[in-house]
Amino acid sequence: MFSIRPAKLLPFFLLAGMFYAPVGARAEIxxxxxxxxxxxxxxxxxxxxxxxxxxxxxxxxxxxEVYGTSSGLPSYLRFLFFLNTSPVPSEYAMLDFSTQQLGIPIGVGTYTNAERAPFASPGHPGLDIAFESREDNALTGSFTINSLTFYQDANNKTQIANIDVDFVQYSRGVPGPALHGHFTFSSSAISSVPGPSGLVSMGMGLTSVATFLGRRFRSRVGCR
Structure with a gap:
Protein backbone atom coordinates (compact mmCIF):
# COMPACT_ATOMS: atom_id res chain seq x y z
CA MET A 1 0.00 0.00 0.00
CA PHE A 2 1.26 3.46 -0.74
CA SER A 3 0.42 6.89 0.65
CA ILE A 4 0.74 10.36 -0.78
CA ARG A 5 1.21 13.53 1.21
CA PRO A 6 -1.33 16.17 0.08
CA ALA A 7 1.24 18.96 0.47
CA LYS A 8 3.39 17.44 -2.27
CA LEU A 9 0.45 17.42 -4.67
CA LEU A 10 -0.47 21.05 -4.05
CA PRO A 11 1.65 22.56 -6.85
CA PHE A 12 0.14 20.16 -9.37
CA PHE A 13 -3.46 20.82 -8.32
CA LEU A 14 -2.77 24.53 -8.51
CA LEU A 15 -1.36 24.10 -11.99
CA ALA A 16 -4.41 22.15 -13.06
CA GLY A 17 -6.91 24.50 -11.51
CA MET A 18 -5.49 27.90 -12.32
CA PHE A 19 -6.65 27.67 -15.92
CA TYR A 20 -10.27 27.05 -14.91
CA ALA A 21 -10.73 29.82 -12.35
CA PRO A 22 -13.82 32.03 -12.90
CA VAL A 23 -12.81 35.41 -14.25
CA GLY A 24 -15.83 37.33 -12.91
CA ALA A 25 -16.01 39.51 -16.03
CA ARG A 26 -19.32 40.83 -17.31
CA ALA A 27 -20.60 41.92 -20.71
CA GLU A 28 -22.44 45.25 -20.55
CA ILE A 29 -24.54 47.07 -23.11
CA GLU A 65 -25.05 52.26 -10.45
CA VAL A 66 -27.34 52.03 -7.47
CA TYR A 67 -27.14 55.69 -6.48
CA GLY A 68 -29.35 55.50 -3.39
CA THR A 69 -31.30 53.11 -1.18
CA SER A 70 -34.45 52.96 0.95
CA SER A 71 -34.52 50.56 3.89
CA GLY A 72 -31.29 49.07 2.56
CA LEU A 73 -32.72 48.28 -0.88
CA PRO A 74 -32.10 50.07 -4.21
CA SER A 75 -34.33 53.10 -4.74
CA TYR A 76 -32.26 55.42 -6.96
CA LEU A 77 -30.65 54.26 -10.20
CA ARG A 78 -28.25 56.33 -12.30
CA PHE A 79 -26.88 55.65 -15.78
CA LEU A 80 -24.20 57.78 -17.42
CA PHE A 81 -22.76 57.40 -20.93
CA PHE A 82 -20.45 59.46 -23.14
CA LEU A 83 -19.57 58.16 -26.60
CA ASN A 84 -15.88 58.47 -27.45
CA THR A 85 -16.55 58.88 -31.19
CA SER A 86 -19.08 61.69 -30.91
CA PRO A 87 -18.87 64.89 -32.90
CA VAL A 88 -20.00 68.06 -31.17
CA PRO A 89 -22.65 68.15 -29.76
CA SER A 90 -21.61 65.07 -27.79
CA GLU A 91 -23.83 62.05 -27.44
CA TYR A 92 -23.72 62.39 -23.67
CA ALA A 93 -26.64 60.92 -21.76
CA MET A 94 -27.56 60.66 -18.08
CA LEU A 95 -30.68 58.88 -16.85
CA ASP A 96 -31.97 58.88 -13.27
CA PHE A 97 -34.91 56.85 -11.97
CA SER A 98 -35.82 57.10 -8.31
CA THR A 99 -38.39 56.11 -5.69
CA GLN A 100 -36.44 57.52 -2.75
CA GLN A 101 -39.03 60.19 -1.99
CA LEU A 102 -41.74 57.53 -2.09
CA GLY A 103 -39.86 55.71 0.68
CA ILE A 104 -39.95 52.38 -1.17
CA PRO A 105 -37.45 50.26 -3.13
CA ILE A 106 -37.55 50.75 -6.87
CA GLY A 107 -39.12 47.94 -8.88
CA VAL A 108 -41.36 46.97 -11.76
CA GLY A 109 -44.32 49.33 -12.10
CA THR A 110 -45.54 52.72 -13.35
CA TYR A 111 -44.55 55.90 -11.55
CA THR A 112 -46.43 59.12 -12.28
CA ASN A 113 -46.08 62.76 -11.21
CA ALA A 114 -42.31 62.47 -11.25
CA GLU A 115 -40.09 65.44 -10.45
CA ARG A 116 -36.41 65.98 -11.18
CA ALA A 117 -34.77 63.09 -9.32
CA PRO A 118 -32.07 64.89 -7.30
CA PHE A 119 -34.62 67.44 -6.02
CA ALA A 120 -37.87 65.45 -5.90
CA SER A 121 -40.17 66.37 -3.03
CA PRO A 122 -41.68 63.79 -0.64
CA GLY A 123 -44.37 61.68 -2.25
CA HIS A 124 -42.96 62.03 -5.78
CA PRO A 125 -40.86 59.61 -7.80
CA GLY A 126 -37.72 60.97 -9.44
CA LEU A 127 -36.90 61.22 -13.14
CA ASP A 128 -34.07 63.03 -14.86
CA ILE A 129 -33.08 62.52 -18.50
CA ALA A 130 -30.19 64.68 -19.70
CA PHE A 131 -28.95 64.48 -23.27
CA GLU A 132 -26.20 66.19 -25.28
CA SER A 133 -25.31 68.21 -22.17
CA ARG A 134 -28.87 69.62 -21.90
CA GLU A 135 -30.67 69.41 -18.55
CA ASP A 136 -33.77 70.95 -17.02
CA ASN A 137 -34.30 71.99 -13.42
CA ALA A 138 -38.11 71.99 -13.42
CA LEU A 139 -39.07 68.88 -15.32
CA THR A 140 -42.05 66.60 -14.75
CA GLY A 141 -42.97 63.23 -16.18
CA SER A 142 -43.56 59.54 -15.62
CA PHE A 143 -41.83 56.23 -16.20
CA THR A 144 -42.71 52.55 -16.37
CA ILE A 145 -40.17 49.92 -15.39
CA ASN A 146 -40.96 46.78 -17.36
CA SER A 147 -38.21 44.64 -15.85
CA LEU A 148 -35.44 45.15 -13.30
CA THR A 149 -32.98 42.78 -11.62
CA PHE A 150 -29.85 43.10 -9.50
CA TYR A 151 -26.85 40.99 -8.54
CA GLN A 152 -24.19 41.01 -5.82
CA ASP A 153 -20.64 41.64 -7.00
CA ALA A 154 -17.45 40.16 -5.53
CA ASN A 155 -17.48 42.84 -2.83
CA ASN A 156 -21.09 41.98 -1.92
CA LYS A 157 -22.26 45.30 -3.39
CA THR A 158 -25.62 45.45 -5.15
CA GLN A 159 -25.26 46.13 -8.88
CA ILE A 160 -27.80 46.51 -11.70
CA ALA A 161 -28.11 43.36 -13.80
CA ASN A 162 -30.73 44.64 -16.24
CA ILE A 163 -33.49 47.19 -16.68
CA ASP A 164 -36.12 47.87 -19.32
CA VAL A 165 -37.92 51.20 -18.89
CA ASP A 166 -40.19 53.54 -20.86
CA PHE A 167 -40.47 57.20 -19.91
CA VAL A 168 -42.05 60.54 -20.82
CA GLN A 169 -40.45 63.78 -19.65
CA TYR A 170 -41.75 67.34 -19.96
CA SER A 171 -39.33 70.23 -19.68
CA ARG A 172 -41.92 73.01 -19.83
CA GLY A 173 -44.83 71.49 -17.97
CA VAL A 174 -47.89 69.55 -19.09
CA PRO A 175 -49.27 69.94 -21.71
CA GLY A 176 -46.20 70.80 -23.72
CA PRO A 177 -43.43 69.31 -25.85
CA ALA A 178 -42.42 65.92 -24.49
CA LEU A 179 -39.42 63.65 -24.61
CA HIS A 180 -40.52 60.05 -25.15
CA GLY A 181 -37.96 57.35 -24.56
CA HIS A 182 -37.15 53.69 -24.13
CA PHE A 183 -34.02 52.51 -22.35
CA THR A 184 -32.49 49.10 -21.71
CA PHE A 185 -29.34 48.07 -19.89
CA SER A 186 -27.90 44.59 -19.47
CA SER A 187 -24.93 43.27 -17.53
CA SER A 188 -24.41 39.52 -17.90
CA ALA A 189 -21.68 37.27 -16.59
CA ILE A 190 -19.15 36.06 -19.15
CA SER A 191 -18.74 32.28 -19.07
CA SER A 192 -15.60 31.12 -17.28
CA VAL A 193 -15.25 28.01 -19.47
CA PRO A 194 -11.70 28.20 -20.83
CA GLY A 195 -10.90 28.59 -24.49
CA PRO A 196 -8.80 26.06 -26.46
CA SER A 197 -5.48 27.26 -25.03
CA GLY A 198 -6.89 27.10 -21.51
CA LEU A 199 -8.13 23.56 -22.04
CA VAL A 200 -4.73 22.49 -23.34
CA SER A 201 -2.99 24.03 -20.34
CA MET A 202 -5.48 22.46 -17.95
CA GLY A 203 -4.91 19.08 -19.62
CA MET A 204 -1.15 19.47 -19.21
CA GLY A 205 -1.66 20.21 -15.53
CA LEU A 206 -3.84 17.15 -15.01
CA THR A 207 -1.34 15.03 -16.96
CA SER A 208 1.40 16.20 -14.60
CA VAL A 209 -0.69 15.08 -11.63
CA ALA A 210 -1.31 11.67 -13.20
CA THR A 211 2.39 11.23 -14.04
CA PHE A 212 3.39 12.15 -10.52
CA LEU A 213 0.93 9.68 -9.00
CA GLY A 214 2.14 6.93 -11.31
CA ARG A 215 5.78 7.44 -10.37
CA ARG A 216 4.95 7.50 -6.68
CA PHE A 217 3.01 4.27 -7.02
CA ARG A 218 5.79 2.52 -8.93
CA SER A 219 8.43 3.61 -6.39
CA ARG A 220 6.33 2.24 -3.54
CA VAL A 221 5.84 -1.18 -5.09
CA GLY A 222 9.42 -1.47 -6.34
CA CYS A 223 8.75 -1.00 -10.05
CA ARG A 224 11.22 0.93 -12.23
Missing amino acids: AHLVLDSDPGDFIGGGKHSDLTYTPQNTVTNYFQA
Missing part, protein backbone atom coordinates in the same frame (compact mmCIF):
# COMPACT_ATOMS: atom_id res chain seq x y z
CA ALA A 30 -27.08 49.91 -23.04
CA HIS A 31 -29.59 51.04 -25.66
CA LEU A 32 -31.38 54.40 -25.65
CA VAL A 33 -34.12 55.49 -28.03
CA LEU A 34 -35.47 59.04 -27.82
CA ASP A 35 -38.37 60.61 -29.71
CA SER A 36 -38.39 64.32 -29.00
CA ASP A 37 -41.39 66.50 -29.86
CA PRO A 38 -40.74 69.75 -31.72
CA GLY A 39 -39.86 72.33 -29.11
CA ASP A 40 -38.61 69.80 -26.56
CA PHE A 41 -35.41 71.21 -25.07
CA ILE A 42 -33.69 68.02 -23.89
CA GLY A 43 -34.08 65.87 -27.00
CA GLY A 44 -33.72 68.71 -29.49
CA GLY A 45 -36.88 67.82 -31.39
CA LYS A 46 -35.35 64.80 -33.13
CA HIS A 47 -35.17 61.02 -33.10
CA SER A 48 -32.08 59.46 -31.49
CA ASP A 49 -31.13 55.79 -31.36
CA LEU A 50 -27.89 55.02 -29.53
CA THR A 51 -26.06 51.95 -28.28
CA TYR A 52 -23.44 52.27 -25.54
CA THR A 53 -20.77 49.77 -24.50
CA PRO A 54 -17.60 50.10 -22.40
CA GLN A 55 -15.66 49.93 -25.67
CA ASN A 56 -17.29 52.91 -27.44
CA THR A 57 -17.50 55.28 -24.47
CA VAL A 58 -14.99 57.58 -22.84
CA THR A 59 -13.05 55.97 -19.97
CA ASN A 60 -15.13 56.03 -16.76
CA TYR A 61 -18.18 57.26 -18.69
CA PHE A 62 -20.03 53.98 -18.95
CA GLN A 63 -21.74 53.86 -15.59
CA ALA A 64 -24.73 52.01 -14.19
Whole structure:
Protein backbone atom coordinates (compact mmCIF):
# COMPACT_ATOMS: atom_id res chain seq x y z
CA MET A 1 0.00 0.00 0.00
CA PHE A 2 1.26 3.46 -0.74
CA SER A 3 0.42 6.89 0.65
CA ILE A 4 0.74 10.36 -0.78
CA ARG A 5 1.21 13.53 1.21
CA PRO A 6 -1.33 16.17 0.08
CA ALA A 7 1.24 18.96 0.47
CA LYS A 8 3.39 17.44 -2.27
CA LEU A 9 0.45 17.42 -4.67
CA LEU A 10 -0.47 21.05 -4.05
CA PRO A 11 1.65 22.56 -6.85
CA PHE A 12 0.14 20.16 -9.37
CA PHE A 13 -3.46 20.82 -8.32
CA LEU A 14 -2.77 24.53 -8.51
CA LEU A 15 -1.36 24.10 -11.99
CA ALA A 16 -4.41 22.15 -13.06
CA GLY A 17 -6.91 24.50 -11.51
CA MET A 18 -5.49 27.90 -12.32
CA PHE A 19 -6.65 27.67 -15.92
CA TYR A 20 -10.27 27.05 -14.91
CA ALA A 21 -10.73 29.82 -12.35
CA PRO A 22 -13.82 32.03 -12.90
CA VAL A 23 -12.81 35.41 -14.25
CA GLY A 24 -15.83 37.33 -12.91
CA ALA A 25 -16.01 39.51 -16.03
CA ARG A 26 -19.32 40.83 -17.31
CA ALA A 27 -20.60 41.92 -20.71
CA GLU A 28 -22.44 45.25 -20.55
CA ILE A 29 -24.54 47.07 -23.11
CA ALA A 30 -27.08 49.91 -23.04
CA HIS A 31 -29.59 51.04 -25.66
CA LEU A 32 -31.38 54.40 -25.65
CA VAL A 33 -34.12 55.49 -28.03
CA LEU A 34 -35.47 59.04 -27.82
CA ASP A 35 -38.37 60.61 -29.71
CA SER A 36 -38.39 64.32 -29.00
CA ASP A 37 -41.39 66.50 -29.86
CA PRO A 38 -40.74 69.75 -31.72
CA GLY A 39 -39.86 72.33 -29.11
CA ASP A 40 -38.61 69.80 -26.56
CA PHE A 41 -35.41 71.21 -25.07
CA ILE A 42 -33.69 68.02 -23.89
CA GLY A 43 -34.08 65.87 -27.00
CA GLY A 44 -33.72 68.71 -29.49
CA GLY A 45 -36.88 67.82 -31.39
CA LYS A 46 -35.35 64.80 -33.13
CA HIS A 47 -35.17 61.02 -33.10
CA SER A 48 -32.08 59.46 -31.49
CA ASP A 49 -31.13 55.79 -31.36
CA LEU A 50 -27.89 55.02 -29.53
CA THR A 51 -26.06 51.95 -28.28
CA TYR A 52 -23.44 52.27 -25.54
CA THR A 53 -20.77 49.77 -24.50
CA PRO A 54 -17.60 50.10 -22.40
CA GLN A 55 -15.66 49.93 -25.67
CA ASN A 56 -17.29 52.91 -27.44
CA THR A 57 -17.50 55.28 -24.47
CA VAL A 58 -14.99 57.58 -22.84
CA THR A 59 -13.05 55.97 -19.97
CA ASN A 60 -15.13 56.03 -16.76
CA TYR A 61 -18.18 57.26 -18.69
CA PHE A 62 -20.03 53.98 -18.95
CA GLN A 63 -21.74 53.86 -15.59
CA ALA A 64 -24.73 52.01 -14.19
CA GLU A 65 -25.05 52.26 -10.45
CA VAL A 66 -27.34 52.03 -7.47
CA TYR A 67 -27.14 55.69 -6.48
CA GLY A 68 -29.35 55.50 -3.39
CA THR A 69 -31.30 53.11 -1.18
CA SER A 70 -34.45 52.96 0.95
CA SER A 71 -34.52 50.56 3.89
CA GLY A 72 -31.29 49.07 2.56
CA LEU A 73 -32.72 48.28 -0.88
CA PRO A 74 -32.10 50.07 -4.21
CA SER A 75 -34.33 53.10 -4.74
CA TYR A 76 -32.26 55.42 -6.96
CA LEU A 77 -30.65 54.26 -10.20
CA ARG A 78 -28.25 56.33 -12.30
CA PHE A 79 -26.88 55.65 -15.78
CA LEU A 80 -24.20 57.78 -17.42
CA PHE A 81 -22.76 57.40 -20.93
CA PHE A 82 -20.45 59.46 -23.14
CA LEU A 83 -19.57 58.16 -26.60
CA ASN A 84 -15.88 58.47 -27.45
CA THR A 85 -16.55 58.88 -31.19
CA SER A 86 -19.08 61.69 -30.91
CA PRO A 87 -18.87 64.89 -32.90
CA VAL A 88 -20.00 68.06 -31.17
CA PRO A 89 -22.65 68.15 -29.76
CA SER A 90 -21.61 65.07 -27.79
CA GLU A 91 -23.83 62.05 -27.44
CA TYR A 92 -23.72 62.39 -23.67
CA ALA A 93 -26.64 60.92 -21.76
CA MET A 94 -27.56 60.66 -18.08
CA LEU A 95 -30.68 58.88 -16.85
CA ASP A 96 -31.97 58.88 -13.27
CA PHE A 97 -34.91 56.85 -11.97
CA SER A 98 -35.82 57.10 -8.31
CA THR A 99 -38.39 56.11 -5.69
CA GLN A 100 -36.44 57.52 -2.75
CA GLN A 101 -39.03 60.19 -1.99
CA LEU A 102 -41.74 57.53 -2.09
CA GLY A 103 -39.86 55.71 0.68
CA ILE A 104 -39.95 52.38 -1.17
CA PRO A 105 -37.45 50.26 -3.13
CA ILE A 106 -37.55 50.75 -6.87
CA GLY A 107 -39.12 47.94 -8.88
CA VAL A 108 -41.36 46.97 -11.76
CA GLY A 109 -44.32 49.33 -12.10
CA THR A 110 -45.54 52.72 -13.35
CA TYR A 111 -44.55 55.90 -11.55
CA THR A 112 -46.43 59.12 -12.28
CA ASN A 113 -46.08 62.76 -11.21
CA ALA A 114 -42.31 62.47 -11.25
CA GLU A 115 -40.09 65.44 -10.45
CA ARG A 116 -36.41 65.98 -11.18
CA ALA A 117 -34.77 63.09 -9.32
CA PRO A 118 -32.07 64.89 -7.30
CA PHE A 119 -34.62 67.44 -6.02
CA ALA A 120 -37.87 65.45 -5.90
CA SER A 121 -40.17 66.37 -3.03
CA PRO A 122 -41.68 63.79 -0.64
CA GLY A 123 -44.37 61.68 -2.25
CA HIS A 124 -42.96 62.03 -5.78
CA PRO A 125 -40.86 59.61 -7.80
CA GLY A 126 -37.72 60.97 -9.44
CA LEU A 127 -36.90 61.22 -13.14
CA ASP A 128 -34.07 63.03 -14.86
CA ILE A 129 -33.08 62.52 -18.50
CA ALA A 130 -30.19 64.68 -19.70
CA PHE A 131 -28.95 64.48 -23.27
CA GLU A 132 -26.20 66.19 -25.28
CA SER A 133 -25.31 68.21 -22.17
CA ARG A 134 -28.87 69.62 -21.90
CA GLU A 135 -30.67 69.41 -18.55
CA ASP A 136 -33.77 70.95 -17.02
CA ASN A 137 -34.30 71.99 -13.42
CA ALA A 138 -38.11 71.99 -13.42
CA LEU A 139 -39.07 68.88 -15.32
CA THR A 140 -42.05 66.60 -14.75
CA GLY A 141 -42.97 63.23 -16.18
CA SER A 142 -43.56 59.54 -15.62
CA PHE A 143 -41.83 56.23 -16.20
CA THR A 144 -42.71 52.55 -16.37
CA ILE A 145 -40.17 49.92 -15.39
CA ASN A 146 -40.96 46.78 -17.36
CA SER A 147 -38.21 44.64 -15.85
CA LEU A 148 -35.44 45.15 -13.30
CA THR A 149 -32.98 42.78 -11.62
CA PHE A 150 -29.85 43.10 -9.50
CA TYR A 151 -26.85 40.99 -8.54
CA GLN A 152 -24.19 41.01 -5.82
CA ASP A 153 -20.64 41.64 -7.00
CA ALA A 154 -17.45 40.16 -5.53
CA ASN A 155 -17.48 42.84 -2.83
CA ASN A 156 -21.09 41.98 -1.92
CA LYS A 157 -22.26 45.30 -3.39
CA THR A 158 -25.62 45.45 -5.15
CA GLN A 159 -25.26 46.13 -8.88
CA ILE A 160 -27.80 46.51 -11.70
CA ALA A 161 -28.11 43.36 -13.80
CA ASN A 162 -30.73 44.64 -16.24
CA ILE A 163 -33.49 47.19 -16.68
CA ASP A 164 -36.12 47.87 -19.32
CA VAL A 165 -37.92 51.20 -18.89
CA ASP A 166 -40.19 53.54 -20.86
CA PHE A 167 -40.47 57.20 -19.91
CA VAL A 168 -42.05 60.54 -20.82
CA GLN A 169 -40.45 63.78 -19.65
CA TYR A 170 -41.75 67.34 -19.96
CA SER A 171 -39.33 70.23 -19.68
CA ARG A 172 -41.92 73.01 -19.83
CA GLY A 173 -44.83 71.49 -17.97
CA VAL A 174 -47.89 69.55 -19.09
CA PRO A 175 -49.27 69.94 -21.71
CA GLY A 176 -46.20 70.80 -23.72
CA PRO A 177 -43.43 69.31 -25.85
CA ALA A 178 -42.42 65.92 -24.49
CA LEU A 179 -39.42 63.65 -24.61
CA HIS A 180 -40.52 60.05 -25.15
CA GLY A 181 -37.96 57.35 -24.56
CA HIS A 182 -37.15 53.69 -24.13
CA PHE A 183 -34.02 52.51 -22.35
CA THR A 184 -32.49 49.10 -21.71
CA PHE A 185 -29.34 48.07 -19.89
CA SER A 186 -27.90 44.59 -19.47
CA SER A 187 -24.93 43.27 -17.53
CA SER A 188 -24.41 39.52 -17.90
CA ALA A 189 -21.68 37.27 -16.59
CA ILE A 190 -19.15 36.06 -19.15
CA SER A 191 -18.74 32.28 -19.07
CA SER A 192 -15.60 31.12 -17.28
CA VAL A 193 -15.25 28.01 -19.47
CA PRO A 194 -11.70 28.20 -20.83
CA GLY A 195 -10.90 28.59 -24.49
CA PRO A 196 -8.80 26.06 -26.46
CA SER A 197 -5.48 27.26 -25.03
CA GLY A 198 -6.89 27.10 -21.51
CA LEU A 199 -8.13 23.56 -22.04
CA VAL A 200 -4.73 22.49 -23.34
CA SER A 201 -2.99 24.03 -20.34
CA MET A 202 -5.48 22.46 -17.95
CA GLY A 203 -4.91 19.08 -19.62
CA MET A 204 -1.15 19.47 -19.21
CA GLY A 205 -1.66 20.21 -15.53
CA LEU A 206 -3.84 17.15 -15.01
CA THR A 207 -1.34 15.03 -16.96
CA SER A 208 1.40 16.20 -14.60
CA VAL A 209 -0.69 15.08 -11.63
CA ALA A 210 -1.31 11.67 -13.20
CA THR A 211 2.39 11.23 -14.04
CA PHE A 212 3.39 12.15 -10.52
CA LEU A 213 0.93 9.68 -9.00
CA GLY A 214 2.14 6.93 -11.31
CA ARG A 215 5.78 7.44 -10.37
CA ARG A 216 4.95 7.50 -6.68
CA PHE A 217 3.01 4.27 -7.02
CA ARG A 218 5.79 2.52 -8.93
CA SER A 219 8.43 3.61 -6.39
CA ARG A 220 6.33 2.24 -3.54
CA VAL A 221 5.84 -1.18 -5.09
CA GLY A 222 9.42 -1.47 -6.34
CA CYS A 223 8.75 -1.00 -10.05
CA ARG A 224 11.22 0.93 -12.23
